[in-house]
Amino acid sequence: MKRMGVAVFVLPIFLLFAFFFLYPLIVLVVASFQRGGELTAGNYAQIITNPQYLHSLWNSLWLSLSVTLVALVLSAVLAFFLARHSFPGKTLYFTLLTFPISFPGVVVGFMIIILFGSTGILPMLSELLTGEKKLVFAYTIAGIFLAYLYFEIPRIVMTLYGAIKDFDQTLEEAARTIGATPWQAIRYVVLPTLYPIFLSAGALAFSTSMSAFGTAFTLANDFDILPILMYNEFTLNFNIEVASAIAVVIGLVCVGINLGYRVLVEKEGRS
Amino acid sequence: MQTAGKALVYVLVFLISALILSPLLFTVAGSFAVYWGADMYSAGVTLSWYAKVFEKFGHTIGFTLVLAFCTVLVNTVLGTMAGYWFYRWKSRWVFVLEELLSLPIAVPGIAIALALIQTYPAMRASGALMLVGHVIITFPLMFRTVLGTLRTKDFRTLDECAATLGAGPMYRFFHVIFPSIRGAILSGAVMVFMLSLGEFNMNFFLYTPLTVTLPIGLYEAYSTLRIELGSAYTTLFLAMAIPLMYLLHRLNQSSAFSRNGGV
Amino acid sequence: MEESTVQSMEIAIRGVSKTFQDGTTALQPIDLQVAAGEVLVLLGPSGCGKSTLLRMIAGLEQPTAGRILIGDRDVTQLPPEKRGIGFVFQQYALFPTMTVEENIMFGMKLRKIGKQEQKAKLEELLALMNLTELRKRLPIQLSGGQQQRVAIARVLATDPMILLMDEPLTALDAKLKEHLRLELAQLFRKLHITTVYVTHDQTEAMAIADRIVVMNKGVIEQSGTPKEIYLKPKSSFVAQFVGQVNRLRAKVKTAERGNVLDLGFYQLPYKGESRAVADIDVFLRPEDVYLTQEAGFSARVQDVIFLGDHYRVIAESGGQKLVIDVGNDTLIHEGDQVQLEIREDKIIYA
Numbered sequence: 060m061k062r063m064g065v066a067v068f069v070l071p072i073f074l075l076f077a078f079f080f081l082y083p084l085i086v087l088v089v090a091s092f093q094r095g096g097e098l099t100a101g102n103y104a105q106i107i108t109n110p111q112y113l114h115s116l117w118n119s120l121w122l123s124l125s126v127t128l129v130a131l132v133l134s135a136v137l138a139f140f141l142a143r144h145s146f147p148g149k150t151l152y153f154t155l156l157t158f159p160i161s162f163p164g165v166v167v168g169f170m171i172i173i174l175f176g177s178t179g180i181l182p183m184l185s186e187l188l189t190g191e192k193k194l195v196f197a198y199t200i201a202g203i204f205l206a207y208l209y210f211e212i213p214r215i216v217m218t219l220y221g222a223i224k225d226f227d228q229t230l231e232e233a234a235r236t237i238g239a240t241p242w243q244a245i246r247y248v249v250l251p252t253l254y255p256i257f258l259s260a261g262a263l264a265f266s267t268s269m270s271a272f273g274t275a276f277t278l279a280n281d282f283d284i285l286p287i288l289m290y291n292e293f294t295l296n297f298n299i300e301v302a303s304a305i306a307v308v309i310g311l312v313c314v315g316i317n318l319g320y321r322v323l324v325e326k327e328g329r330s
Numbered sequence: 331m332q333t334a335g336k337a338l339v340y341v342l343v344f345l346i347s348a349l350i351l352s353p354l355l356f357t358v359a360g361s362f363a364v365y366w367g368a369d370m371y372s373a374g375v376t377l378s379w380y381a382k383v384f385e386k387f388g389h390t391i392g393f394t395l396v397l398a399f400c401t402v403l404v405n406t407v408l409g410t411m412a413g414y415w416f417y418r419w420k421s422r423w424v425f426v427l428e429e430l431l432s433l434p435i436a437v438p439g440i441a442i443a444l445a446l447i448q449t450y451p452a453m454r455a456s457g458a459l460m461l462v463g464h465v466i467i468t469f470p471l472m473f474r475t476v477l478g479t480l481r482t483k484d485f486r487t488l489d490e491c492a493a494t495l496g497a498g499p500m501y502r503f504f505h506v507i508f509p510s511i512r513g514a515i516l517s518g519a520v521m522v523f524m525l526s527l528g529e530f531n532m533n534f535f536l537y538t539p540l541t542v543t544l545p546i547g548l549y550e551a552y553s554t555l556r557i558e559l560g561s562a563y564t565t566l567f568l569a570m571a572i573p574l575m576y577l578l579h580r581l582n583q584s585s586a587f588s589r590n591g592g593v
Numbered sequence: 594m595e596e597s598t599v600q601s602m603e604i605a606i607r608g609v610s611k612t613f614q615d616g617t618t619a620l621q622p623i624d625l626q627v628a629a630g631e632v633l634v635l636l637g638p639s640g641c642g643k644s645t646l647l648r649m650i651a652g653l654e655q656p657t658a659g660r661i662l663i664g665d666r667d668v669t670q671l672p673p674e675k676r677g678i679g680f681v682f683q684q685y686a687l688f689p690t691m692t693v694e695e696n697i698m699f700g701m702k703l704r705k706i707g708k709q710e711q712k713a714k715l716e717e718l719l720a721l722m723n724l725t726e727l728r729k730r731l732p733i734q735l736s737g738g739q740q741q742r743v744a745i746a747r748v749l750a751t752d753p754m755i756l757l758m759d760e761p762l763t764a765l766d767a768k769l770k771e772h773l774r775l776e777l778a779q780l781f782r783k784l785h786i787t788t789v790y791v792t793h794d795q796t797e798a799m800a801i802a803d804r805i806v807v808m809n810k811g812v813i814e815q816s817g818t819p820k821e822i823y824l825k826p827k828s829s830f831v832a833q834f835v836g837q838v839n840r841l842r843a844k845v846k847t848a849e850r851g852n853v854l855d856l857g858f859y860q861l862p863y864k865g866e867s868r869a870v871a872d873i874d875v876f877l878r879p880e881d882v883y884l885t886q887e888a889g890f891s892a893r894v895q896d897v898i899f900l901g902d903h904y905r906v907i908a909e910s911g912g913q914k915l916v917i918d919v920g921n922d923t924l925i926h927e928g929d930q931v932q933l934e935i936r937e938d939k940i941i942y943a
Contacts, residue, residue, distance in 0.1 A: 068415045072408055072431075076469075079462050080434060083445035090448055136342050154579050156350055157588070161571045163530035163545040164593035169552050169564055170353035173360075178557055180356055183368045205349070210593045212346060217588040242335065263589060270438030271593045273530040273545070277552055286440055286531075293535075299448060306441040317436045422614070487686040490653050493673035494680035495700035495751055505699075509690040 091303035102304035112288065116308070119285040122200075123268035126207040127261050133208070134215035135257070139245070141216070142223040153220075157213045164210070164273025171197045171206045171278060198279050206274045211267065215260045222256040223249075255324045262320035266313035285309050354568070361562035379562035383551075387563060390547035397457070397543065398526040401464040402519050408465075409472025409522075410515055414503060416473075417480040418489070428477070432470045439467055439592040443535035457541035460533060464526045471525065471590055472518035475583070479514035480507075517583040524574050524587065528567075531592045601629040601787045602664040602754040604650060609659030611645050619645040620811045622659060627755075630785045634798040637808035638834065643791045644759055646808075650789060651680050651757050663755060679753030683760040685744040687732035693743050694719075694728045700751035718746040738769045749784075756788040762797060774800050795835045799823070807831050825941075832876040832943045839877040839916055845870055858911030859890040859935065865942035873942075879905065879918040881939035884925075889934035897927055908933070 094101050106112045141153060159167065174180055175197040185193040196202050226249060234244040250257075272286035280287065285305055293302035360366050361380070364373040412431065416424060434442065446463055453459040485507060492502045530545035537546050544567060551560045578584045604627040611620040620642040627633045635643035648654040650661055652673035660669045668676050687696050697718055701711045719725045722742040732740060741761060748756065761777075762770045778801050781788060792798055798805050799819045807814045807822060807830075815827045826832035833840070844855040845863055847870060852863035854875065865873070883889075892910035899921070906917045906925060910933070917933070919925065 068411055069419070072412050073427075075408070076431060076466075079446070079450075080442070080466050083442070083449040084437070086449045087441065087445035133342060133346055136339055137346050140339060140343050150579075152347075154576060155354075156347065157579075157584060158354075158572065158575050159350060160584065160588045160591075161524050161528055161575050162593070163528040163548070165530050165545055165549045165552065166528075166564060166567065167593055169548070169560060170357070172552065172557070173353040173356050173561075174349075176557070178366060180352070187368050209349065212350065214588045217585050221585055240332070242332075266436070266438075267593065270440060270531075272440050273534070273549070274593050276534075277549060286438075289440065289444070290534075293444065299444075302444060303448070306438075306444045310437050310441040313438055314433075314436045420614075484684060484686070487682050487684060488688060490651075490673065491680065491682055491686035492688070492699070493653070494651055494676075494678055494757075495747065496674045496677075496703045497699075498672075498674055501703065506688055510688075 087303050088307055090300055091307045093300050102301050103308070105301060106304060106308060111283070112305075115283045115285050115288040118283050119269060119309075122204065122207065122284060123265050126204060126211060126268050127264040130208050130211035130215055130264055131257060131261055134212050134219055134260070137212070138216050138219035138223050141220055157217050159210060159213045160217065162210065164271055164275075165277045167206050167210045167274045168277025170209055171202050175202055175205070200282075202278050203275050203282060206278060207268050207271065210271070210274065211264045214267065215264055218260040218263070219253075219256060222253055226253060255327065258320050258324060262316050266316045269312050269316075270309055357561045357564050358568070360558055361565045363558060366556070366558045366561070379558050380566070382559055383563045383566060387544075387547040387551065390542045390544045391566070393457075393541065394527060394544040397461060397464060398523045400461055401468055401526040402522050404461075404465050405469055405472045405522050406515060406519055409469055409518060410476050410511075412469075412473050413476030413480060414507060416477055417485065431473055434467045435470045435590055439463075439529070439531040440535065442466060443532040447535055454536060455538055455540075457538075460536045460541060460543075463532045463536055464529060467529070467532065468522040468525045468590075471521045471587070472515075475514050475518040475521070475586065476511060479511050483510070485510065513581070517578070517581045517586075520574055520577055520581070521583060521587045521590070524571065524578070525591050527570065527574075528591065600754060601785060603627060603629045603631075604755055604787060604789065605662040606646070606650070607660045607662070609646070609649060609656045609661060611642070611649065611654065612657045618811055620649075620656075623813060625806065625813070625816075627787055627789060629787055632781045632788045632790065632801060632803045634802035634805045635789065635791045635808055636793070636795060636798045636805050636835070637814075638793055640810075641808040642811040643793075643808050647757055647759055647789055647791045650755075651678055652676050653680075677754045679748035679751060679756045681741075681744050681748055681756070681758040681761045683763055685732075685737075685740045685764075687735075687740055687743055687747075689732055691731075692728065693724055693730050693732075693735070696732070696743055697747045697750050699747060704751065714750060718750055721749075722746040737765050738773060741765065741773065745780075753786070756784075756786050758788065758790045760792055761790075763792070763794070770794075770797070777801055798835075807834065809834070826876070826943050829874065829876070829943045832941055837879050837916065837918075838941070839879065839882075839914075841875050841877060841913055841915075843873055843875050845873060854937075854940065856911070857913060858892070861935065861937040861940065864937055864940065876941035876943055877915075877935065877939065878941075879916045881936065882915060882917040883934045883936075884917075884919060884923065885932050885934040887932065889932050892931055892933050894925060894927055894929040894931060897925055 091102055092098055092100060106116060137156075141149070159170075172179060175182065175194055177195050179195065179197060181194045182192050185191065230248050230252070231244045234248045235241070239247065270286060272290065275282050275284055276287055276290070281291070286309065289302050289305040289309070292298045292305065359370065362375050362377070363370045364376045364378075416428060443463060446459055447454060450459055450462075453462070488506055488510075489502055492506045497505070528545060529543070530549065533543045533546050534549070537543065548560070548563055548567065551563050575584065578587055606623060606625040608622045608624060609620065610618070610622040612618045623646065635646060637643045645654060649656045652668065652671055656669065660667055662668065663676060663678070673680075688699065691699065694715065697715055698711065701714060706714075719728055722745060724739070724742055724746060727735060727739060732743070735743065744761070762773055765773065774797055781801065790801060802819055804816065805819055805822045806816045809830050815822060815831045817825075822831065822835055826835060829840075832838050841856055843857075845865070846853045846855050850862075854861045854863040854865075890910055892908040892915060894906060894908050896907040898905045898907075901921070903921050904919050904923060904925060906919055908915045908917055908931065915933070925931065
């Protein structure tokens with residue numbers, strides 16, 4: 060009787076969920092295996108065999124990976140700095156630094172245009188100083204890399220900061236009294252304890268970068284990464300089946316990374 | 331060696347801060363300049379860019395707010411209901427179903443958008459499909475915030491206690507549980523609102539000329555119009571997002587929020 | 594309290610058992626009758642099924658089999674809110690968003706009692722539980738003892754037909770526990786309300802109970818008055834769980850004038866069930882061993898612990914260890930050789 064009561068309330072939610080989330084995903088996967096009404100894995104084969112598609116896949120992977128690694132290092136420095144120093148206005152400073160979490164990709168792209176666009180701050184500054192307009196790289200791979208750093212760093216700092224702040228400092232102090240330098244204490248005591256957080260932040264950063272669309276699209280709408288390729292297949296080539304296959308690939312990478320790191324952390328936690 | 335290390339840390343912190351904060355500063359500054367350039371205010375200060383934004387994009391702001399409000403409304407009801415019943419539900423399937431309902435966080439917005447537009451193309455014109463999309467991707471935020479809060483405190487005992495005092499399930503929810511999770515629902519609502527406000531990827535697949543949202547408007551402004559106008563428009567977005575983000579910090583929920591949303 | 598309005602009910606538990614979803618059996622089929630107005634204490638170690646039984650009486654758990662009756666009403670299928678019970682939780686479970694008053698009023702508001710009557714009842718309960726000064730406070734502003742008094746007042750406000758209490762004093766510190774234990778015992782005498790009280794603390798059980806039911810591993814070991822449980826434990830589990838006890842190895846031997854219990858260091862007439870020659874274990878409370886001058890047996894003192902109101906002495910005789918309680922004015926030291934005496938009627942055969 061009690062159980063029925065629960066079902067009556069949860070059932071509509073599951074129905075809506077099935078209707079507007081699960082079923083569309085199934086439609087997407089089915090579409091990705093079709094070409095001209097025929098069942099085929101050709102769309103996926105195309106991603107691996109067609110040089111342009113393969114290039115995009117490759118770009119997406121290495122861009123996401125390199126951005127994640129660089130952002131992890133920089134964010135760790137910033138998070139440690141914030142967790143271990145107190146200065147007036149720190150809360151405000153922290154709030155401002157993490158504020159870009161709320162930005163859509165287009166705004167992130169615009170921030171890079173403001174800095175390195177053709178009328179950006181740094182090119183104008185270089186023109187003023189050297190008489191020559193340099194540093195206009197907003198619309199290149201370097202600009203996209205910086206843009207990705209721009210949205211990753213606040214996200215990772217947010218995750219790391221809490222963990223570092225909550226970390227039991229007596230452990231670090233114990234290491235210091237045994238004779239470790241501050242760096243050694245961090246390297247041998249703090250980092251090994253906090254590494255699951257780094258793993259989690261890294262996994263999140265990687266999948267965010269893999270599926271990022273608006274940021275790159277604002278800077279260059281023909282840059283060869285999977286999300287832009289997917290959009291162009293859909294709108295320019297009207298090739299919804301290939302677009303679906305690309306969406307499935309991106310989705311699988313993201314969900315896979317998400318599950319993978321959790322399995323890893325859980326396994327570590329048990330041993 | 332140690333001082334060199336310290337100096338490196340300070341340099342890095344400065345560079346990161348400059349990367350993140352300086353463009354924000356210049357965006358706001360540039361939005362008031364008659365002419366964007368090395369000599370920013372030489373031609374004077376103006377509010378005309380803002381007037382132009384309202385003239386060209388005013389409707390996007392209104393539409394986005396309505397969309398965000400509707401998303402919050404739907405998810406406050408659905409998310410709270412789901413969170414509460416999941417909390418009460420004693421079954422070994424709960425954790426599997428919980429993962430399932432949280433899936434929209436992990437699946438990229440562009441994939442969900444492409445799936446929705448193929449499945450329900452008829453719903454696109456009215457903007458209903460956009461609402462559905464926003465509800466789907468923000469639902470886990472509300473659901474997990476409510477469920478998480480319910481799990482941290484011993485609400486089961488409070489609930490049982492109210493039952494032994496003679497209160498039925500509905501009365502228990504509205505008089506015992508709800509007053510205690512109001513904070514969580516508010517946090518969830520703010521997060522849902524912000525996510526909906528800033529959603530671009532999904533909108534870009536689902537919008538029609540009649541359902542242009544603020545981020546879509548921003549994209550149009552950036553790609554076709556002057557940088558001063560883009561700055562003014564962006565500043566308006568910031569003016570909406572900053573108070574909400576500040577509120578989230580005060581509610582200690584910014585970390586939960588950072589795990590969501592596509593860029 | 595207006596005792597006339599409180600109509601006490603008896604509780605009948607018929608063949609109730611509980612197996613959880615994961616397959617663990619919390620309770621073997623149990624039959625238990627609680628008389629109207631009786632204070633029954635369920636006593637046992639954690640995991641013995643006592644809390645599960647209580648929660649099933651309340652309707653917070655469903656029994657796997659069996660029936661539960663309150664008065665002559667079968668409540669087995671009823672949700673908790675329809676059973677007319679009062680339940681006091683270990684962690685008090687005060688509603689954090691409501692003041693002391695609002696917490697106490699909660700149940701009354703649900704019962705469509707007249708405003709005037711509600712008000713009077715509230716004042717009466719605030720006075721009874723010494724809460725009048727604290728009426729406007731929120732639960733987080735109260736100490737543990739105060740919170741528990743509010744929880745009890747809140748339950749009494751609904752005029753429950755039966756009162757169920759799940760380790761209500763366990764979360765309190767020792768001093769406060771002792772104080773509230775006495776208060777509760779007095780309250781129960783005043784209220785005459787059928788009460789089932791769960792605890793793992795035997796001192797608490799002794800102080801409060803009309804009858805104690807000792808439980809272990811999902812079955813009832815013994816049911817009886819506090820005196821019966823303490824003086825005549827029926828099983829070695831009950832003997833060892835309730836109070837301090839010495840466990841002694843002994844031999845039953847046949848002699849001319851009936852059987853003899855041979856402890857190795859001492860012999861006593863055997864008073865247990867008739868049986869042939871056998872090795873058995875018997876139990877003896879520390880306060881039932883006396884220091885004497887000449888008779889009895891001799892033992893060597895291994896350790897003396899001062900406990901304020903008495904000494905606890907650990908002695909050894911014939912290879913057996915004996916724990917003895919003696920008055921705090923006794924002159925006794927480690928290494929002493931002492932004469933001890935045991936009375937045959939104090940030996941517990943369980």
